[in-house]
Amino acid sequence: MEATMNQPKDSQQKKFRVIPIMVALLISGFIGMFSETALNVALSDLMQLLNITPSTVQWLTTGYLLTLGILVPISGLLLQWFTTRQLFVTALSFSIVGTLIAALAPSFEVLLLARVVQAIGTGIMLPLMFNTILIIFPAEKRGAAMGIIGLVIMVAPAIGPTIAGLLIENLSWHWIFWLSLPFLVISLVSGILYMQNVSKITKPKIDILSILLSSLGFGGIVFGFSSAGEGEGGWTSTKVIVSLIIGIVALLSFGIRQLKMKQPMINIRAFKYPMFSVGVLMVFICMMIILSSMLVLPMFLIKGFGMSAFSAGLLMLPGGIINGIMSPIMGRLFDKYGPKWLVFPGFLVVAVALWFFSEITVTSASALVIVLHTCLMIGISMIMMPAQTNGLNQLPRHFYPDGTAIMNTLQQVAGAIGTALAVSIMTAGQMKYVKSTPNANMVDALTAGVQNAFIFGMIVAIIGFVIALFIKRVNVKDVH
Template sequence: MILENAQPSKQYKVMPIMISLLTAGFIGMFSETALNIALTDLMKELHITPATVQWLTTGYLLVLGILVPVSGLLLQWFTTRQLFIVSLAFSIIGTLIAALAPSFPFLLAARIVQALGTGLLLPLMFNTILVIFPPHKRGAAMGTIGLVIMFAPAIGPTFSGLVLEHLNWHWIFWISLPFLVLALLFGIAYMQNVSDITKPKIDVLSIILSTIGFGGIVFGFSNAGEGSDGWSSPTVIGSLTVGAIALILFSIRQLTMKQPMMNLRAFRYPMFVLGVVIVFICMMVILSTMLLLPMYLQSGLMLTAFTSGLILLPGGILNGFMSPVTGRLFDKYGPKWLVIPGFVITATALSFFSNINGASTALLIVALHTCLMIGISMIMMPAQTNGLNQLPPEFYPDGTAIMNTLQQMAGAIGTAVAVSIMAAGQKNYMSTVKNPNDPSAYSHALIAGVQHAFIFAMIVAVIGLISAFFMKRVKVNHS
């Protein structure tokens, strides 16, 4: 009965739908990472501190943390076309505001509007893939999405560095804008409605608890990584406490409702749970590494933003091209024999990263980053697809919402812990320096802090490796 939804050749024009989603997803991910390498320029031009400029990332994550959990409900209330058009409209408006932004408050507002677009698009993209592709082709489809999602962050920093050398940061958004408009026009022309509209009852209390819970956790962890007081800050402790209590109440309410906003009964499926855990670990490693390496390259090795972007480019591009390959291998052999070697490669690369120093060559960093990205490409998509495959079709909106929500939380947690460990390592190093005012002491201290943070990332990867041994291939038989 429900397998009818998985027969795209009879019902859906798969290629136009994929082009619409992938174009929009590419530009969304591109503008996100392209801005990261411009933060130093923004601090100088807008006369703001590092703690203030970080709100461009924190605010973005916060909106995603609040909106993505509600996406499962939205997918059942509005058509695919409606959600796609609204998400692109938010992305276009946010990008236009950012391109014109004369001050930090305008730029922050633009980032929040952009996040509304991304928060709607990501769950829509994964849910649509689950509906229009049969299970035996989902690996290749997810691999194609992986190519786009990983290729955009790969070229984002390099492109941004090039733009900043010749133009200003506004042009990062001006260049993105026409592509978003084209994606919207293409989607209006070709996007089809693929999901069933059931219009479940809207539970206001669930939305409030979800907003406070996920928002509080993301806000708390983000501030722990940015604030001067770190984990002892009353704001951090208060946010995490309130967020945790709200999440517990939210979970209890979802499990006792006949029509929950986010159906947590998806956690009854063991391979879905394992997929969520592995994707969570993977996102912690990816986002903490994406934060640590540019800081090491620019402040430790004293390289320019453009050069740093070039060093990270080969690994990111190879990761993107590996995604379709791992997708096809997943369809043929299942997840286990991709995920286990992937974690071995990832943990090994991170162990070498924990020993980098001021004398490390750019070639070594390129090689290690490339190995890390190959490992990540072998883990992320197979674990995610295998987990979602175990869910019955009526759980697809909830499964994608859970996966995407926890990815945002993993990003906040991973970066916060990495920054805290790095700061502690810096502080310990500076306490042993005879002359703290020596200019070289700061770069050596930062490298020591980065080494400590990579040890944390390696431990997380080893935990993921142990988890991977429990993975089994899901045989899909939804009837």
């Protein structure tokens, strides 16, 4: 598994211990994704135990996304200022401290602080993981490598709700974090022993105004969309409107400033590579679909079907596991045939699954939910990794930190936008049903809202299918 980038001056790359590096990255990535999704199942229990409202408990997710939205854009700069080992140890240290605080948290405020500390670790780790893979694997083998990452990253959210449901029913929500802690420590020890410095340190000039504009821009947009999804006044609330305006203005100013700088914080000239731009758009759409579906479906299973958190997690387990298994397979198919014949049918499968989901009711069979969710997850596996790898493959090596920072940042923004729009559409559908139906049943109202949210997902998938028409395989020899 020797990795060379066809660049003679980088002959030291032959000495990369690929397997130990991958193991250290995969364990930390898995636990990061596990703790992120596992807590979602515990939110309704936390509302009762900590005596807090839905809009307050939402901050455990919003605060996490907000921290990622602010930190991930700066990651491109961090990757050029600090060594791989330094960043890995720092990321794991934040994750361990955050997880320990969460495991001991006696109140909501302490748990929220823990989530922010955890998010700092994840915000450093995600771009570091992708950047390291781009360097240690040659482009023709990256599909398989990204596929393995995909397996780990997608299996974690799949088993997260099931394990969390089991822990909540038998122990307490604190055990979600106690369970994660030893794995994070193992990953840190593994990284200290085996992690190598793979990236070049160039130490570009730090522009404070760029960092400020980036934080205001991405932070404002994530906060605005997340707040709209909380339901307090929705899209018309002053908080949402002001946040989005500040975010958009700051983001435009940030973009203009980057184009004028000799050494930009994030080099947005990466977007001049067409397949990178197409890849970013498709990953953005995928994240909107995944996170909106992961929010709406469990909510409907618990409130509509009357299932426990554990049962709902169990119902979604097969789809998540199959998605994880499919990811390395799709990676190998991508290396062999390119992205087009994966991405096209992928969006088609996703759109059809969401169309069937839009007809779901409380009388629908559990087996149908499992089949549809599995089809949705297979479709996602056909799109996500090929689009991501093909896009990053077109970038020259000096654009890797920028490309990974852009892609990971926009994934967080997509998550916030997708969930906020899905919740808003679901809430609007419920209210419309209640107004138009005398003596409306709340479960029927919820069903109407959920169906509307899935129609929204289907429309987004169709937009993705249209964008997929423009995807072409990157000829690696032309780039490197």
